[in-house]
Amino acid sequence: MSAAATGPTTSIWGRTEQQDFRSRVRGSLLGGAIGDALGAPATPLTLDAIRTRYGPEGITAPTAGKADSEPGAHPIAPPTPPARITAATQLTLFTVDGLIRAQVRRDTGAWHPPTDVHRAYLRWAATQRDWGPDERRKDNGWLAREEWLYSRRDPARACLLGLADDVMGTLDRPKNPDARDxxxxxxxxxxxxxxxxxxxxxxxxxxxxxxxxHGDPAAYLSAGAHAVIVHGLARGESLDAAVQRTLALLAQRPGHQPVTDALQHALGAVRQGMPSPGLVASLGEGHLAQEALAIAVYCALVGEDIRHGLLLAVNHDGPSGATGTLCGTLLGALHGETALPPGWLAELEGRSTLLELADDFAMEMTQGPALHGPAVNSPGWLARYPRA
Structure with a gap:
């Protein structure tokens, strides 16, 4: 069944449930951004090179990455913060924006979330080629008017190519069929x-x-697996239970074996002794989507706390920013906002935007009917998330 065919189930939110949900939403978005910023400077480095640059323990805290020097960078960039995010966090922000817009557009009778998310990704793509927001586009909403996002931060080639035109990739005709990053x-x-x-x-x-x-089945099924694991955590499940549920759902999908094998290897590594870079390396380098997911799951399972799990996730040979993002997203959804390292959070680029969007998402999901609908007209909300 297509996700576009049906909407969310009805639920009743009490005050305690709303607060817990908002904490998990904040934790997931902020945790992913922290992991992204923590690992990004080490992404092109091997573990030996990381230790040579940062010391025998490798990366131990956020450190400033390279300056905006690529084409598409904002011409008057603000000072680089210690915890500088990449395109992974930029695109995550626009994913949230697209999901909120899908809920708002449902009032019109149009209910196709993949289309709304795709339109959000096209707004992200504009930030990679334009110098700043197009004030003539009133339907862009508030996120696309955030000037600090108009900066190219190492986007994957598949993302740039896949969003280079208005044609939406589908499972029948995906963009970049060989993209596996x-x-x-x-x-x-x-x-x-x-x-x-x-x-x-x-x-x-x-x-x-x-x-x-990303049209390779291992890539798009890894994305689906990650989402289902986060879903379980956001609903209060343990990480192990969320992974087991994900494995059961993956088994029904053609082409699932590489993702299933990677997750099972991650679970197996947990039982092989004390956490170590060697066990992380046994799961692969992370250049493939399923490897990055497996590394993140392993590090989240064995981490004594968020700090320990994230440091394990970024100190390895592969794309540290990707594995840090995934691990931080999982741990933030599991433990909530208050478990995030305060010092790292204080240095995080775009923190206010992340918080604002997280709170908007939580409000839309818990109080949407009070914000918009056939009998409700909230101009402020519809200006932030236009139906058009």
Missing amino acids: PAAVTRSGPFGLLVGWEPQLVLQLAVECAAHT
Whole structure:
């Protein structure tokens, strides 16, 4: 069944449930951004090179990455913060924006979330080629007017190519059929925050939206798997239970074996002794989507706390930014906002935007009917998230 065919189930939110949900939404988005910023400077480095640059323990805290020097960078960039995010976090923000817009557009009778998420990704693509917001586009909403996002931060080639035109990739005709990198996975955590949806619909939506840029089954199924794991955590499940549920759902999908094998290897590594870079390396380098997901799951399972799990996730040979993003997303959804390292959070680029968007998402999911609908007209909300 297509995720577009049905909407979320009805639920009743009490005050305690709303507060817990908002904490998990904040934790997931902020945790992913922290992991992204923590690992990004080490992404091109081997573990030996990381230790040579940062010391025998490798990266131990956020450190400033390279300056905006690529084409598309904002001409008057603000000072580089210590914890500088990449395209992984940028795209995650636009995933959330697209999901909110899908809920708002449902009032019009138009209900096709993959299309709304695709339109959000096209707004992200504009930030990669334009110098700043196009004030003539009143339907862009508030996120696309955030000037600091108009900066090219190492986007994956598949994302740029897949979003270079208005044609939407689908599972029948995906963009970049051979793309297997983790860029579609790192932006897919927000689908799991649709806690009113059934897990199989979360999987379907994440898979359909991954196909906008990544057409290899292992890549888009890894994105779906990540979303379902986040979904379980956001609903209060343990990480192990969320992974087991994901494995059961994956087994029904053609082409699932590489993702299933990677997750099972991650579970097996947990039983092989004390956490170590060697066990991380046994799961692969992370250049493939399923490897990055497996590394993130392993590090989240064995981490004594968020700090320990994230440091394990970024100190290895592969794309540290991707594995850090995925691990931080999982741990933030599991433990909530208050468990994040305060010092790292204080240094995080775009923190205010992340918080604002997280709170908007939580409000839309818990109080949407009071914000907009056939009998409700909230001009402020509809200006932020236009129906057009």
